Amino acid sequence: MQLLSADTVRVDRLRTRMITMQVAGAVAVLLLAFAPYVFEPAVTSQWIKLFYLITLATTWNLLAGYAGMVSVGQQAYIGLGAYGIFVFNDLGMDPYSSALIASIAIGVIAFGLSFVAFRLRGGYFAIGTWVIAEVVRQVVIRFDSLGAGRGRSIVDYTADPILRNLFTYWLALGILAATLISTLFLLRSRMGVALQSIRDDEVAARALGIHVGRTKRIVFVVAGMGAGLAGSIICLQAIGVQSPSQIFSVSFSAFMVFMVLIGGIGTIEGPIVGAVIYWVMDIYFSQLGLWYLVVLGVLAIAVTLFLPNGLWCALTSRFDISVFPVGHRVIPLPGADSSARPRPAEAPVPVKD
Amino acid sequence: MVVVNALVQGILLGGVFAMAALGLSIAFGVLRVVNLAHGEIMTVGAYIAAIGLSRLGISVWISLILVVPVLGFAGYWVQRLLLQRALRIGELAPLLVTFGLAIIIPNALIELFTTNKQTIPTGDLAVRSITIVEGVSIGVLPLLTMIVAVLLIAGTQLYLTRTRTGRYMRAAADDSETLRLMGVDHRRVYALAMGLAFGIAALAGVFFGMRQGGVTPFDGHLAVLFAFEAVIIGGLGSLWGTLAGGVVLGVAQTLAGVISPELPLLVGNLVFLAVLMFRPTGIVRSKVAV
Numbered sequence A: 001m002q003l004l005s006a007d008t009v010r011v012d013r014l015r016t017r018m019i020t021m022q023v024a025g026a027v028a029v030l031l032l033a034f035a036p037y038v039f040e041p042a043v044t045s046q047w048i049k050l051f052y053l054i055t056l057a058t059t060w061n062l063l064a065g066y067a068g069m070v071s072v073g074q075q076a077y078i079g080l081g082a083y084g085i086f087v088f089n090d091l092g093m094d095p096y097s098s099a100l101i102a103s104i105a106i107g108v109i110a111f112g113l114s115f116v117a118f119r120l121r122g123g124y125f126a127i128g129t130w131v132i133a134e135v136v137r138q139v140v141i142r143f144d145s146l147g148a149g150r151g152r153s154i155v156d157y158t159a160d161p162i163l164r165n166l167f168t169y170w171l172a173l174g175i176l177a178a179t180l181i182s183t184l185f186l187l188r189s190r191m192g193v194a195l196q197s198i199r200d201d202e203v204a205a206r207a208l209g210i211h212v213g214r215t216k217r218i219v220f221v222v223a224g225m226g227a228g229l230a231g232s233i234i235c236l237q238a239i240g241v242q243s244p245s246q247i248f249s250v251s252f253s254a255f256m257v258f259m260v261l262i263g264g265i266g267t268i269e270g271p272i273v274g275a276v277i278y279w280v281m282d283i284y285f286s287q288l289g290l291w292y293l294v295v296l297g298v299l300a301i302a303v304t305l306f307l308p309n310g311l312w313c314a315l316t317s318r319f320d321i322s323v324f325p326v327g328h329r330v331i332p333l334p335g336a337d338s339s340a341r342p343r344p345a346e347a348p349v350p351v352k353d
Numbered sequence B: 001m002v003v004v005n006a007l008v009q010g011i012l013l014g015g016v017f018a019m020a021a022l023g024l025s026i027a028f029g030v031l032r033v034v035n036l037a038h039g040e041i042m043t044v045g046a047y048i049a050a051i052g053l054s055r056l057g058i059s060v061w062i063s064l065i066l067v068v069p070v071l072g073f074a075g076y077w078v079q080r081l082l083l084q085r086a087l088r089i090g091e092l093a094p095l096l097v098t099f100g101l102a103i104i105i106p107n108a109l110i111e112l113f114t115t116n117k118q119t120i121p122t123g124d125l126a127v128r129s130i131t132i133v134e135g136v137s138i139g140v141l142p143l144l145t146m147i148v149a150v151l152l153i154a155g156t157q158l159y160l161t162r163t164r165t166g167r168y169m170r171a172a173a174d175d176s177e178t179l180r181l182m183g184v185d186h187r188r189v190y191a192l193a194m195g196l197a198f199g200i201a202a203l204a205g206v207f208f209g210m211r212q213g214g215v216t217p218f219d220g221h222l223a224v225l226f227a228f229e230a231v232i233i234g235g236l237g238s239l240w241g242t243l244a245g246g247v248v249l250g251v252a253q254t255l256a257g258v259i260s261p262e263l264p265l266l267v268g269n270l271v272f273l274a275v276l277m278f279r280p281t282g283i284v285r286s287k288v289a290v
Helices: A015-038 A041-067 A075-090 A095-117 A122-140 A161-188 A190-200 A202-207 A212-238 A251-263 A269-288 A291-306 A310-316 B002-031 B038-056 B060-089 B092-113 B140-162 B164-181 B186-212 B219-234 B239-259 B264-278
Strands: A009-012 A329-332 B129-133 B136-139
Touching: A015 A041, A015 A161, A041 A161, A041 A190, A041 A212, A041 A251, A041 A269, A075 A095, A075 A122, A075 A212, A075 A251, A095 A122, A095 A161, A095 A212, A095 B264, A122 B092, A122 B219, A122 B264, A161 A190, A161 A212, A190 A202, A190 A212, A202 A212, A251 A269, A251 A291, A251 A310, A251 B092, A269 A291, A269 A310, A291 B060, A291 B092, B002 B038, B002 B060, B002 B136, B002 B140, B002 B164, B002 B186, B002 B219, B002 B239, B038 B060, B038 B092, B038 B186, B038 B219, B060 B092, B060 B186, B092 B219, B129 B140, B136 B140, B140 B164, B140 B186, B140 B239, B164 B186, B186 B219, B219 B239, B219 B264, B239 B264
Parallel strands: none
Antiparallel strands: A009 A329, B129 B136
C-alpha cells in the first residue's frame, strides 16, 4: 500500500469509453428508431414492452440499488401514468403529449408523497410505499370521469393502427433512451457518488456534508416519473386500462424486483440484462398462467440467497467488461513509482482500505 | 346512536387488526425482518382451517389446534433455511425473500383452489349478538376475537419477560453478538421467534376469515397492510400500542362506513398517513423493547 497523491496517481473517469459509449448509444437509438420500417408491428410491439420493462427496471434499481430505498409501491406511479393520459386527453390533448405532461404532474405528486414515505426506513419504507400505492388507487377509483372502478379506454386516439404503433414505439424508445442517459449522467455526477455513500452508510454520508434528504428525494421523484412514463406506455399500447386493480397491481413491483435482482442490483447493466431475461421468459412462459408468477417468486428468492450480486456481476467478475462507465479508476502515473522515491520522514502512515 | 354503535364495532374490529399486527411486531422486534408475506401466512392459516372444515369436517376450533403449530413449524424452518441466510447477506435480502413469498403464496392458492371464497362457517356464532342498549349490540364473534387478541398480547408480553427463551429473544433483538458469546444458539432463538410470529399470524388469519365468512387468495395483501398500519399507528416496539393502533384503525374504518360504504379502506389509510406525518413515533410510547 502506497500513499496516494496527485503526483503519483491520476483518477481516470474512463472518458474514452464514455465517448465510445455515447457514439455507440446514439447509433443504436437511431437504428432502433428505423426498426418499425423494417419489422412487422407484431415484432415492434414486443420491443415496446422490452423498452418499458428496461425503463422500469432501471428506475427501480436507481431507487433500491443506488439510494437504498426498496419501494414495493412503484405501481402507484404506473397507474398514475396510465390514468394521467385520460386526464389530459379529456382536456383535448393527444395521448402522446398527455403522457409527457402527465409525467411532470407525477413528478410533482411523487415530490409530495416523498414527505410521507420518507418518514419510514428500510422494510417499513417498503410496506409504506405499498400503502401509498393502495391509497392512490382508492383515490383514483373515486373519480367517475376516470371510469371509477371499471377501467377505461383512450377516447381521442389516432385511428390508424400502424401509425399508433409507430408513435407508441418512438415514445417508448425515447423514454428508454432518456432514462438510460439521465441515469448514466446522474451516476457520473457528484450526486452519483453521494448516492452510493448514502446507500452504504447514511450517517457517515450526512457527516461528510451530503444532503441526504435532498438527494434521496430527487431520486424518488425521478423514479416516480420513470414508472409513470412506463405506465403511460402500457396504457397507450393497450389503448386503455382494463381495471384499476390491474394497473395498480403489486405484481408490477414483483416484476421490477425480479428483473433487477436477476440482472444485478446496483449496476446500470444488471437491470437491462434482467429485463431482457424477464422479457424472453414472458414471451415463452406466460401461458403457464399464475404458476409463472410462482416460478418468478421462487427464482427471485433463489437469486437473492445464492447469487446476491446477480448475473451481470457473475459475468464481470470473470471478464473485465463494463458497458456504462460510471466508475473512477486510480492509475499510477508512469515513472512515478512512489516506493522508489524518498519519502518525507513525517509522511502520514497510509491507511489501508 | 349510529355513531356510538360504529364506535363500539370499530373498537371490536381493532381486535382482529391487533392480532394480525402482533406477529408482524414480533418478527420486526426480534429479527428486524419486515415480513411482507405476513398477510399471506394469515391467508394460508385460514385456508387450512377452511379446507379442514369442508373436506374433513372438523370444527374450526379444533382446526386451530392443527393450524397454529403447522404454521409455527413452517415459520421455524423458513427462518432457518431462508431468512437466516438472507440476514447474513444484507439488509435488502430478507425483505426480498419475504416479498418473493408474498408473490408465490397467493398465486399458488389461486391455481390450487381457484379465486373462489373458501367459506369458514362458524355455526350461529357469526350472527349471535348481545344487545347492550337499544341500537348498540355486540357480536359474540367480534367480542371473542377481542378477548383472544388481548389474551395473546398479554401472553406474548409475559412470554418475553418471564421465560428464558423469551428473554433470549429480547436479548437477541438488542445485541445478538453478546447473546452468542454467552453460548446461546441465536439461530434457534431467531427461528423460535419467527415460529411464534407465524403461529400467531395463522391464528389471526383464521379469526380474520371467520369475520369475513371465508377467505380468498387476495385477502393477504389487505391483511398485511392493516397489520402494518396498526403497528405504525400504535408505535413501534410496543405490544399494547399495537392494540391501540388496531383500535384506532378499526374505529376510523367503521366511522367512515357510516358516511359511505365505499369509504372505510380509504379513510383507514388516510388516518394512517396522518399519524405517519404528524406523529411518526405512534400514539403509544414504547416501553418494552420488543
